Amino acid sequence: HSNMDDMVTVSSNAAGTEGSTLWLEAGEKIRMGDLLYGMMMHSGNDATVAVAEHIAGSVDKFAVMMTEKAHEIGAVNTNFANANGLPRDDHYTTAYDLAKITAYGYRVPGFEKIVSMKEIDFDWVKDPSHHLRNENQMLWLYRGANGVKTGYTDAAGRCLVSGAKKDGLQLVAVVLDSVYMWNDSIKLLDYGFAHVEPDTIVHEGDTVGYASVAGGTGRKLPLKAAETLTLAKLKGEGEAYKTRIEADGLRAPIKEGDVVGRLVVERGGMEVASTDLLAGADVTRRSFFLTVWNFLRSLVKG
Numbered sequence: 001h002s003n004m005d006d007m008v009t010v011s012s013n014a015a016g017t018e019g020s021t022l023w024l025e026a027g028e029k030i031r032m033g034d035l036l037y038g039m040m041m042h043s044g045n046d047a048t049v050a051v052a053e054h055i056a057g058s059v060d061k062f063a064v065m066m067t068e069k070a071h072e073i074g075a076v077n078t079n080f081a082n083a084n085g086l087p088r089d090d091h092y093t094t095a096y097d098l099a100k101i102t103a104y105g106y107r108v109p110g111f112e113k114i115v116s117m118k119e120i121d122f123d124w125v126k127d128p129s130h131h132l133r134n135e136n137q138m139l140w141l142y143r144g145a146n147g148v149k150t151g152y153t154d155a156a157g158r159c160l161v162s163g164a165k166k167d168g169l170q171l172v173a174v175v176l177d178s179v180y181m182w183n184d185s186i187k188l189l190d191y192g193f194a195h196v197e198p199d200t201i202v203h204e205g206d207t208v209g210y211a212s213v214a215g216g217t218g219r220k221l222p223l224k225a226a227e228t229l230t231l232a233k234l235k236g237e238g239e240a241y242k243t244r245i246e247a248d249g250l251r252a253p254i255k256e257g258d259v260v261g262r263l264v265v266e267r268g269g270m271e272v273a274s275t276d277l278l279a280g281a282d283v284t285r286r287s288f289f290l291t292v293w294n295f296l297r298s299l300v301k302g
Helices: 032-042 044-057 060-070 097-105 111-113 180-195 286-302
Strands: 007-009 028-030 119-124 125-132 145-151 157-166 170-173 196-202 207-211 223-227 231-232 240-247 260-265 270-279
Touching: 007 032, 028 032, 032 044, 032 111, 032 119, 032 125, 044 060, 044 196, 044 286, 060 097, 097 145, 097 157, 097 170, 119 231, 157 180, 170 180, 170 196, 170 231, 207 240, 207 270, 223 260, 231 260, 231 270
Parallel strands: none
Antiparallel strands: 007 028, 119 125, 145 157, 157 170, 196 231, 207 223, 223 270, 240 260, 260 270
């Protein structure tokens, strides 16, 4: 619903947000990307409000959007009432839902770069060399760590969603109300990596199927995976994932390399990953003469 270069105007409501803050001031205009770094690296509650108001007009409307998206991706035991996690009775989630949301996040371009950033300097309003250091100590404590977010309120306790990647595997660990959240997270990730192995579903450039193209020359169009998909499965587990192709309604002309669909990976009936499908060849539009000829042939065969 936005892009990294959008300029966000900070409202007095955002500037007055309680809790952990970036000390934003009303009327300041700040780049969206800077706000995202500020909220994910430094727990800027005021930044979350500024972003929510910019996108949805109000925090309440943005919270509804967040909840709808959470439910769409399978985090059905979650309800958001605000954009920053400050306590409210109608604002709640679960460890499992936070893991689902995080796994989805890693599929969003730019997400991993932000949540894995240890330190960054950028031009911040009146400070031309503003320095931020990520509060997530896992980035220093755990080899392969690449996210995600700390959290604390009196009501929730010390919470941490952490992520790490090894041998192409992305794992997510969630601890809630944990006095020893760093140690607990390390133990969870160690356990995960000890009990799972990589399962490469498809390699970049693999032909995964063929599709018909309306108005084309009649040849089937090869469908190629745009990227390699590697997921985790339990060691010794059999076939853990199923794939399906979404590539309907294709019409000529199509150029080789065009995005023509998706390869969807599912586990237990839920989508867990996907990649674009690219055209593996050019498909030219069928000539008028050939169209008439094929029609006449179909009449004869009929």
